[in-house]
Amino acid sequence: MRHPIRRKAVSAAFVVFCGASVLLALIxxxxxxxxxxxxxLPSLSLDFFTRTPQPVGEAGGGMANAMVGxxxxxxxxxxxxxxxxxxxxxxxxxxxxxxxxxxxRFAADVLNGVPSIVVGIFAYGLAVLPFRRFSALAGGLALGxxxxxxxxxxxxxxLNLVPETLREGALALGATRARxxxxxxxxxxxxxxxxxxxxxLARIAGETxxxxxxxxxxxxxxxxxxxxxxxxxxxxxxxxxxxxxxxHRQAWAGATVLIFAVLLFSILARVATARLERMHRP
Amino acid sequence: xxxxxxxxxSSREGKAFRWVTGAxxxxxxxxxxxxxxxxxxxxxxxxxxxxxxxxxTTIWDPVAGQFxxxxxxxxxxxxxxxxxxxxTPIALGIAIFLSEIxxxxxxxxxxFLTELLAAIPSIVYGMWGIFVLVPAVRILEAHVPxxxxxxxxxxxxxxxxxxxxxxxxxxxxxxxxxASVAREILKAVPFHQREAAYALGATRWExxxxxxxxxxxxxxxxxxxxxxxxxxxxxAVTMVIGNNPQISLxxxxxxxxxxxxxxxxxxxxxxxxxxxxxxxxxxxLFIVTVAINSLSRLxxxxxxxxxxxxxxxxxxxx
Numbered sequence: 001m002r003h004p005i006r007r008k009a010v011s012a013a014f015v016v017f018c019g020a021s022v023l024l025a026l027i028x029x030x031x032x033x034x035x036x037x038x039x040x041l042p043s044l045s046l047d048f049f050t051r052t053p054q055p056v057g058e059a060g061g062g063m064a065n066a067m068v069g070x071x072x073x074x075x076x077x078x079x080x081x082x083x084x085x086x087x088x089x090x091x092x093x094x095x096x097x098x099x100x101x102x103x104x105r106f107a108a109d110v111l112n113g114v115p116s117i118v119v120g121i122f123a124y125g126l127a128v129l130p131f132r133r134f135s136a137l138a139g140g141l142a143l144g145x146x147x148x149x150x151x152x153x154x155x156x157x158x159l160n161l162v163p164e165t166l167r168e169g170a171l172a173l174g175a176t177r178a179r180x181x182x183x184x185x186x187x188x189x190x191x192x193x194x195x196x197x198x199x200x201l202a203r204i205a206g207e208t209x210x211x212x213x214x215x216x217x218x219x220x221x222x223x224x225x226x227x228x229x230x231x232x233x234x235x236x237x238x239x240x241x242x243x244x245x246x247x248h249r250q251a252w253a254g255a256t257v258l259i260f261a262v263l264l265f266s267i268l269a270r271v272a273t274a275r276l277e278r279m280h281r282p
Numbered sequence: 283x284x285x286x287x288x289x290x291x292s293s294r295e296g297k298a299f300r301w302v303t304g305a306x307x308x309x310x311x312x313x314x315x316x317x318x319x320x321x322x323x324x325x326x327x328x329x330x331x332x333x334x335x336x337x338x339t340t341i342w343d344p345v346a347g348q349f350x351x352x353x354x355x356x357x358x359x360x361x362x363x364x365x366x367x368x369x370t371p372i373a374l375g376i377a378i379f380l381s382e383i384x385x386x387x388x389x390x391x392x393x394f395l396t397e398l399l400a401a402i403p404s405i406v407y408g409m410w411g412i413f414v415l416v417p418a419v420r421i422l423e424a425h426v427p428x429x430x431x432x433x434x435x436x437x438x439x440x441x442x443x444x445x446x447x448x449x450x451x452x453x454x455x456x457x458x459x460x461a462s463v464a465r466e467i468l469k470a471v472p473f474h475q476r477e478a479a480y481a482l483g484a485t486r487w488e489x490x491x492x493x494x495x496x497x498x499x500x501x502x503x504x505x506x507x508x509x510x511x512x513x514x515x516x517x518a519v520t521m522v523i524g525n526n527p528q529i530s531l532x533x534x535x536x537x538x539x540x541x542x543x544x545x546x547x548x549x550x551x552x553x554x555x556x557x558x559x560x561x562x563x564x565x566x567l568f569i570v571t572v573a574i575n576s577l578s579r580l581x582x583x584x585x586x587x588x589x590x591x592x593x594x595x596x597x598x599x600x
Contacts, residue, residue: 007487010485011487015486018376018379021373029402032407088310090303107310112575114514118317118568129324148310148313176293178298206405212545237521240408241521259403
């Protein structure tokens with residue numbers, strides 16, 4: 001052994017570097033959360049949650065229409081993505097080795113890596129261009145396409161976690177494959193699948209890019225699905241890049257609401273996953 | 283598959299079950315194909331008119347009908363590669379700390395915290411970028427010494443907004459992705475590799491170096507997955523890069539990216555050629571990110587057993 005001291009020093013320096021990396025990544029996290037809360041919390045008011053935007057140049061008003069719009073948009077997305085995603089997840093876990101499974105698994109991974117703005121252009125070509133009109137449906141379509149791969153992969157993963165003995169028991173009692181899946185396997189994995197849906201919702205609730213030219217924006221109350229619809233993120237973007245001080249305040253307030261919603265979903269999802277893994281893994 | 287009894291697959295119910303779930307799986311395939319077809323259709327005018335010169339020319343003048351996308355390509359590659367350079371050592375440091383070094387009690391909370399970075403919406407990164415990071419970068423740029431300012435990398439006035447700010451935001455945003463996949467790869471390295479290293483008297487660093495070497499293809503895959511994210515990132519970059527289509531080596535210069543020009547100009551595209559030119563940028567972004575993601579998956583799969591787990595880890599992360 002040559003240079004034992006130097007080798008130990010190199011090793012110690014490396015351990016310090018790795019620890020410092022963790023701290024270095026946590027600094028921006030702390031900074032972002034701190035600034036959002038510091039700027040956003042004082043700007044939250046009852047008006048913010050109950051009123052629509054004031055005309056340009058007038059102070060006050062809120063983002064109520066945008067919050068409702070976001071809920072509607074992610075509702076459309078979930079209606080589209082949950083059935084497709086869960087059924088695909090079931091297929092992938094039941095017929096693991098089929099060539100359609102391999103292809104669909106790969107497609108889901110590809111879809112997961114497609115930039116959200118590209119998904120937005122796709123939804124534009126499919127649902128805006130033919131009707132010559134921005135619409136909530138187009139926005140929901142874009143978000144739904146983004147949700148699918150997340151739900152597919154978490155569903156598959158969690159179905160695979162369900163112990164084989166449960167399935168064998170169901171089949172031994174004479175259940176068909178479909179019944180074994182829907183009556184036994186799926187209920188056992190249900191909390192986990194809900195987790196996957198939560199994670200997907202948390203991700204798309206914060207999406208802006210695909211909405212810029214699908215659901216566009218709307219400064220007024222609107223719940224019509226064939227019309228442009230406001231969303232929290234697009235509203236925050238519009239306000240953040242505007243020159244008005246009052247709008248900046250509102251953008252921070254919007255960001256606070258968004259962060260709380262996204263964190264709540266993520267934490268719920270993580271708690272549920274941890275519980276599920278404890279249940280099914282020895 | 284021992285549970286597949288002949289009766290359960292041949293029954294009508296079994297067939298319907300396979301057909302319905304299979305149709306959903308086919309729909310996922312169709313979605314990817316649909317994106318490719320729609321984007322090609324909606325960019326056809328531009329592809330036909332400009333051909334490859336679209337990607338070689340630098341003048342972007344919608345009013346004159348001149349569309350050259352090189353500045354956007356340049357800005358995207360430059361900002362992403364710089365972000366990769368900044369984030370990779372830190373992301374690998376995090377992955378190594380969490381998988382090899384961290385005390386057990388700290389592991390879970392630290393994993394959770396680092397992955398929270400991935401949960402913060404891009405628009406919030408962008409706001410933080412505009413109001414906090416850009417002013418800080420401006421001060422930093424103003425204090426760069428003169429001899430550095432003389433180099434092409436640091437020339438120009440200290441604006442704050444520009445390539446440096448964009449790369450900084452991007453690097454923070456991709457750290458959790460690279461770190462989480464690299465961590466899965468390290469987890470998949472057989473334990474006896476480490477035991478053998480320690481048994482031979484290796485120090486911690488020497489043992490970890492062995493582990494890294496063992497998982498090198500997977501780690502390369504993790505880094506490329508981060509690159510894929512960086513190339514397509516839109517909102518945060520749009521808000522801090524300055525949106526100026528110029529090709530410059532300077533980190534201080536406002537530049538532009540492919541995703542950002544889409545976000546800014548898509549709703550303004552008045553005529554068909556303009557729209558098709560923008561969609562062509564989207565099409566190339568699609569092709570490039572699909573290629574990079576596919577390659578990174580292949581690399582990750584090559585490290586045995588890690589592929590499935592890491593793919594799902596990144597799926598959960600989004």
